[in-house]
Amino acid sequence: xxxxxxxxxxxxxxxxxxxxxxxxxxxxxxxxxxxxxxxxxxxxxxxxxxxxxxxxxxxxxxxxxxxxxxxxxxxxxxxxxxxxxxxxxxxxxxxxxxxxxxxxxxxxxxxxxxxxxxxxxxxxxxxxxxxxxxxxxxxxxxxxxxxxxxxxxxxxxxxxxxxxxxxxxxxxxxxxxxxxxxxxxxxxxxxxxxxxxxxxxxxxxxxxxxxxxxxxxxxxxxxxxxxxxxxxxxxxxxxxxxxxxxxxxxxxxxxxxxxxxxxxxxxxxxxxxxxxxxxxxxxxxxxxxxxxxxxxxxxxxxxxxxxxxxxxxxxxxxxxxxxxxxxxxxxxxxxxxxxxxxxxxxxxxxxxxxxxxxxxxxxxxxxxxxxxxxxxxxxxxxxxxxxxxxxxxxxxxxxxxxxxxxxxxxxx
Ligand code: GDP
Ligand code: MG
Numbered sequence: 001x002x003x004x005x006x007x008x009x010x011x012x013x014x015x016x017x018x019x020x021x022x023x024x025x026x027x028x029x030x031x032x033x034x035x036x037x038x039x040x041x042x043x044x045x046x047x048x049x050x051x052x053x054x055x056x057x058x059x060x061x062x063x064x065x066x067x068x069x070x071x072x073x074x075x076x077x078x079x080x081x082x083x084x085x086x087x088x089x090x091x092x093x094x095x096x097x098x099x100x101x102x103x104x105x106x107x108x109x110x111x112x113x114x115x116x117x118x119x120x121x122x123x124x125x126x127x128x129x130x131x132x133x134x135x136x137x138x139x140x141x142x143x144x145x146x147x148x149x150x151x152x153x154x155x156x157x158x159x160x161x162x163x164x165x166x167x168x169x170x171x172x173x174x175x176x177x178x179x180x181x182x183x184x185x186x187x188x189x190x191x192x193x194x195x196x197x198x199x200x201x202x203x204x205x206x207x208x209x210x211x212x213x214x215x216x217x218x219x220x221x222x223x224x225x226x227x228x229x230x231x232x233x234x235x236x237x238x239x240x241x242x243x244x245x246x247x248x249x250x251x252x253x254x255x256x257x258x259x260x261x262x263x264x265x266x267x268x269x270x271x272x273x274x275x276x277x278x279x280x281x282x283x284x285x286x287x288x289x290x291x292x293x294x295x296x297x298x299x300x301x302x303x304x305x306x307x308x309x310x311x312x313x314x315x316x317x318x319x320x321x322x323x324x325x326x327x328x329x330x331x332x333x334x335x336x337x338x339x340x341x342x343x344x345x346x347x348x349x350x351x352x353x354x355x356x357x358x359x360x361x362x363x364x365x366x367x368x369x370x371x372x373x374x375x376x377x378x379x380x381x382x383x384x385x386x387x388x389x390x391x392x393x394x395x396x397x398x399x400x401x402x403x404x405x406x407x408x409x410x411x412x
Contacts, residue, residue: 007037009036009037009069009070009073010032010039010071010072011038011039011041011042011062011069011071012025012028012032012038012040012042012074012075012077013041013043013054013062013074013076013077014043014076015044015045019045023078025043025077029041030200031099031102031106035105035109036073040065042058051084051087052084052087053084053088054076059091062092066093073095073096074097075098076097076098076099077098079098080098082131085097085098104127107120108121108124115173115176118176122166122170122173125162125165125166126166129159191356191358192270192271193232193271193273193356194268194272194273194303196272197275197288198292200277201275201276201277201310202275202311205340206308206310206337209337209340209342210348210349211232232352260298260299270303270304271303271304271305272296272304272305273305273306273352274305275308276307276309276310277310277311278309278315278319279314282327285327289327289330293330305332306332306334306351306352307331307333307334309335310338311339311340312336312338312344313338313340320336335347357397357398358398359396359397359398359401359402360381360395361401362392362394363394363408364386365392365408366390370408374394374404378394379394380394
């Protein structure tokens with residue numbers, strides 16, 4: 001992307017307990033690429049080492065590599081204790097971060113709203129709190145730069161400072177949330193459709209296909225965390241489509257809040273599209289669908305849902321059948337599409353209209369106020385001028401159409 005500064009050269013390390021440990025170096029790499037330039041990846045299978053997390057033999061070898069390859073940052077795909085982090089940094093002589101810190105940095109960079117920023121900061125502090133004591137203990141031993149010469153009193157003071165900031169942020173969050181409730185009211189005349197789903201399912205591609213945009217979607221986790229008002233093809237009515245950050249597995253509980261706030265806006269829509277990669281294994285699809293529904297219920301989402309199985313170009317008829325049969329319990333309103341090859345996108349648009357509960361009404365009027373109201377708040381399908389009368393056919397939410405027709409009868 002233009003304007004990005006050169007990304008720092010990164011070494012990625014992942015420790016797995018055994019062959020069946022499902023931590024994935026591919027996922028780590030995909031995450032790391034958002035902010036850094038991964039030069040090399042290393043996976044080690046062994047039990048965790050208390051001093052370094054990975055084995056000390058490997059640490060020595062990697063220290064060499066880091067020098068040779070001009071590595072600037074090391075990212076460990078496990079969760080490090082402060083002392084492991086410190087010990088690794090001392091050996092490697094470059095910055096060392098763990099998966100949590102990586103995800104926090106990505107969230108932070110992509111937090112567009114004040115609320116999301118606060119949530120991310122809160123997650124950061126909650127991660128920091130139990131570590132604050134150990135951090136300062138290391139500092140007291142003169143071993144953590146930036147914290148030199150602190151005594152017991154300072155240890156407590158630092159700990160209290162983190163706690164106070166947590167309280168302040170929670171108060172600010174309350175205020176911001178109130179603000180959002182008010183903002184939502186003002187955009188109610190739009191219909192809104194929210195896209196949610198795992199990273200790489202094809203949410204951004206689908207947004208582009210629905211709106212007829214041809215912006216290339218990179219294979220990137222966090223290309224979008226923005227809300228855009230875009231018209232869906234073939235519907236004149238403005239539909240607010242929200243794309244979101246993808247789900248990530250293994251988020252520790254304290255980060256879920258930060259994550260939820262980034263998707264809450266999407267889920268707060270008239271209609272939800274759960275986007276699924278249909279080329280995943282059946283078991284994988286099942287697991288992801290479950291998580292999708294769990295998250296929606298956690299944020300108390302009651303909107304209608306369409307389950308969009310994307311990448312239909314990559315699967316057989318047989319697989320389609322299996323998905324529908326075996327995952328029946330987890331599927332609401334299914335449709336198979338390809339965002340990339342434009343398969344069934346028109347059908348999906350029809351489905352969206354059906355599920356938005358849009359309806360059509362016709363009114364004969366010469367009341368300029370009513371005419372301008374219709375033009376501003378509904379989709380005008382036809383406007384026939386007959387003598388001095390307009391015969392207007394319009395589309396709007398079912399309840400609005402009924403309301404307008406009723407009101408018109410009363411006035412007329
Ligand atoms: P997001 O992370 O959910 O926003 O997913 P993206 O829209 O970024 O897509 C992830 C990857 O899947 C990209 O490499 C896309 O080109 C690819 N992709 C998206 N839709 C399709 C599709 O219908 N068929 C195939 N074969 N690939 C697709
Ligand atoms: Mg995307």
